[in-house]
Amino acid sequence: MKDKADFNIISEILNLKKEKNAIILAHYYQTGDIQDIADFVGDSLALSQKAASNNADIILFAGVRFMAETAKILSPSKKVLLPDMDAGCSLADSCKEKDFKKFIEENTGRTVITYVNTNIEIKALSDIICTSSNAVQIIESLPPGEKILFGPDRNMGNYILSKTGRDMVVWNGSCHVHEEFSLEAILKIKDENPDAKIIVHPECELPVRLVADFIGSTSALLKFTKTDSARIYIVGTEPGIIHQMKKESPSKNFIPAPPKDSACGCSECNFMKLITVVKIYKCLRDEKPEILIDKNILRKAYTPIRRMMEISEKLGL
Ligand code: 13P
Ligand code: SF4
Numbered sequence: 001m002k003d004k005a006d007f008n009i010i011s012e013i014l015n016l017k018k019e020k021n022a023i024i025l026a027h028y029y030q031t032g033d034i035q036d037i038a039d040f041v042g043d044s045l046a047l048s049q050k051a052a053s054n055n056a057d058i059i060l061f062a063g064v065r066f067m068a069e070t071a072k073i074l075s076p077s078k079k080v081l082l083p084d085m086d087a088g089c090s091l092a093d094s095c096k097e098k099d100f101k102k103f104i105e106e107n108t109g110r111t112v113i114t115y116v117n118t119n120i121e122i123k124a125l126s127d128i129i130c131t132s133s134n135a136v137q138i139i140e141s142l143p144p145g146e147k148i149l150f151g152p153d154r155n156m157g158n159y160i161l162s163k164t165g166r167d168m169v170v171w172n173g174s175c176h177v178h179e180e181f182s183l184e185a186i187l188k189i190k191d192e193n194p195d196a197k198i199i200v201h202p203e204c205e206l207p208v209r210l211v212a213d214f215i216g217s218t219s220a221l222l223k224f225t226k227t228d229s230a231r232i233y234i235v236g237t238e239p240g241i242i243h244q245m246k247k248e249s250p251s252k253n254f255i256p257a258p259p260k261d262s263a264c265g266c267s268e269c270n271f272m273k274l275i276t277v278v279k280i281y282k283c284l285r286d287e288k289p290e291i292l293i294d295k296n297i298l299r300k301a302y303t304p305i306r307r308m309m310e311i312s313e314k315l316g317l
Contacts, residue, residue, distance in 0.1 A: 009281050013037055016284040022058035024280065025050055025071065028218045029240035029272040030062045034280065038062060041244065043219040044070075044116050044131040045312065051075055052309065060284055061291075064089050064271050069120050072291045073301050074309075080291040083279035087271045089117050091203070094173030095152030097121040103149070107169050110149035111142065114304075115156055117175070120293065122152070124300035129308040132156065132202055132217035134317045136163045141311055155179070159202040159209065177269045178203035181236050185258040187211065193232050196255065199224060200236030208236055208257075225249055238269045 014037070017024065025047050026038035035041045040050045044067060051059055051071035060081045061068035066089055068082040095114075100122055104112060114126040115135065123129060130138045139148060139160055150157040151171030155178065161168050178201055186208065190196055197213040199221050209215055214224045218241050225233055225245045232253045235242055239256040246254060259267040283289065293301075 009277055010037055013281050013284060020058050021056055022060055022284060023054055023056040024060045024062055027063035027067060028244060029238040029269050030275060032243035033277055034062050034275060035243055043133055043217050045133040046219060048074060062275050062280060066092050066117055068291045070116060070305060072293055073298055073305055076298060081283050082289055082291055083283040084274040085289045087274045089271055091117045091153055091173055091175040092119050095122055095171055100125060100151060103171060107149050110147040112149045114151050115153050118152060120297055120301050123304055124297050126304040129304045133219055134312050135160050137315050137317060138311050139164050139166055153203055155205055156202045175203045177238055177267060179205055180259040180266045181208050181257045182260040183207045186234055189234050189255055195230060196232035196234050197230040198234045204236050239267060
């Protein structure tokens with residue numbers, strides 16, 4: 001049960017949302033209390049789609065910076081707030097503009113497809129953006145002979161490569177959370193729970209993906225646990241998603257995949273977890289920190305995101 005202080009801050013947030021015509025968009029990796037006050041909880045694609053079509057004046061993003069930037073790019077006339085500007089992403093940071101430009105120059109003649117987990121400068125250098133929900137389908141929608149350059153996630157890139165067999169060069173970036181899962185510890189849990197299914201995000205390393213019963217984006221993992229007949233799941237992605245899994249399937253058990261270092265707690269995304277209910281309250285009250293983007297770069301980054309949105313719409317994603 002929530003204590004009185006929590007209850008007050010939550011009702012204040014709800015009042016502020018109404019008063020300011022604001023909505024809260026939250027990613028599945030947020031804590032359960034944040035997911036429960038959000039107007040919409042989703043994966044990167046669904047959050048982008050929601051950011052592009054809503055009637056709010058203010059979007060408060062409970063997620064990380066690249067997600068809030070994408071919302072601003074899609075809804076430039078709205079005020080987009082991010083409760084903590086330090087909510088970055090190790091994957092986005094593994095791809096710096098200068099180095100990525102050089103990579104493109106070394107691989108000319110390739111269509112540049114980047115995962116949405118990038119800083120805005122990388123989006124501006126891209127032809128099409130994708131998320132884990134539509135990456136395989138977007139690449140398959142291109143003519144079979146088209147040469148592709150993919151970044152920044154090497155695991156996601158290799159996963160797409162294994163699914164599509166396309167001519168693809170892949171940037172060598174990664175997410176510190178998804179590379180932390182221990183194959184050994186996952187197999188130990190599986191040994192103790194032989195009926196459990198292993199479900200993982202495509203950002204996980206190959207050995208972990210190889211033992212998985214199902215691989216997918218956060219929303220695909222959630223959908224799988226709803227429709228699949230197993231009773232126990234070993235979940236190889238950030239454990240925030242388990243809040244929705246439990247809500248959707250209360251009689252099932254979900255075991256977070258353990259990290260290699262059992263003492264570090266690093267299967268949690270420290271960037272996502274910078275957002276708190278208190279910061280959301282202050283951010284909505286003061287209408288800051290706000291995402292502000294230079295018009296030129298915003299325009300450049302809009303085109304590849306728009307292409308993703310159009311292809312996704314056409315494919316019914
Ligand atoms: P999804 O788009 O699958 O929600 O993934 C976002 C993310 O940051 C994965 O680490
Ligand atoms: Fe970035 Fe990894 Fe956190 Fe996702 S889980 S936001 S890819 S650091």
